[in-house]
Amino acid sequence: MTARKPDPARLDAIVARARAESEARQRGYRERALKLYPWVCGRCGRSFDRGNLHELTVHHRNHDHDDNPEDGSNWELLCS
Numbered sequence: 001m002t003a004r005k006p007d008p009a010r011l012d013a014i015v016a017r018a019r020a021e022s023e024a025r026q027r028g029y030r031e032r033a034l035k036l037y038p039w040v041c042g043r044c045g046r047s048f049d050r051g052n053l054h055e056l057t058v059h060h061r062n063h064d065h066d067d068n069p070e071d072g073s074n075w076e077l078l079c080s
């Protein structure tokens with residue numbers, strides 16, 4: 001009897017695809033949130049421009065990164 005071994009190449013492909021999908025989702029909601037809201041930190045009120053926008057993160061109010069309603073109600077912009 002042969003042990004069932006996972007095929008490493010196949011696992012790599014699955015992991016790579018999951019990562020790519022997660023990154024695409026990440027970019028998607030970040031862009032949407034930045035279009036929807038003014039570039040101001042919701043906690044400290046600091047404002048951002050194109051030069052430091054990477055320090056502004058999109059926070060999920062309910063901590064579920066897959067919960068991205070169209071109206072942006074689950075997002076909050078916070079400085080990192």
Ligand SMILES: [Zn+2]
Nearest residue numbers: 041043044079
């Ligand atoms: Zn802040």
